[in-house]
């Protein structure tokens with residue numbers, strides 16, 4: 673198996689996010705891969721902004737809810753040593769945006785939890801399932817036993 677060169681971590685801030693994030697960081701370090709992170713905003717209203725669906729990480733958007741989400745991503749990225757340029761905060765449907773980001777950024781491994789906020793323990797959640805079926809690359813679903 674060749675080395676992975678670009679790993680994308682999909683994070684939803686559910687209870688096991690740190691566990692999934694730590695596994696992704698360990699793999700990125702082991703392969704010395706480019707390391708990116710994505711969080712898809714699917715549960716807060718989209719304000720009327722000049723931005724498209726990708727929220728700029730380095731700009732003050734002026735929207736409180738957005739700034740809270742952005743700062744969570746920046747904070748976690750700092751801990752995982754992920755560069756600003758590799759942080760993706762995107763509006764939309766999680767499975768679609770994760771696959772689109774992986775395609776556009778030429779990711780060769782997506783890492784996510786086997787379930788998250790919407791999933792059931794022991795089963796593959798709907799985001800994980802859909803990403804597995806549509807991803808342009810390998811997908812590692814980190815097995816989570818309970819939520």
Ligand code: AMP
Nearest residue numbers: 683712784785787788791797798799800
């Ligand atoms: P689910 O299939 O929705 O239970 O979620 C499975 C995994 O998909 C989670 O553990 C996350 O890694 C990822 N995921 C789910 N929702 C999102 C989201 N809004 N943004 C980024 N990743 C997500």
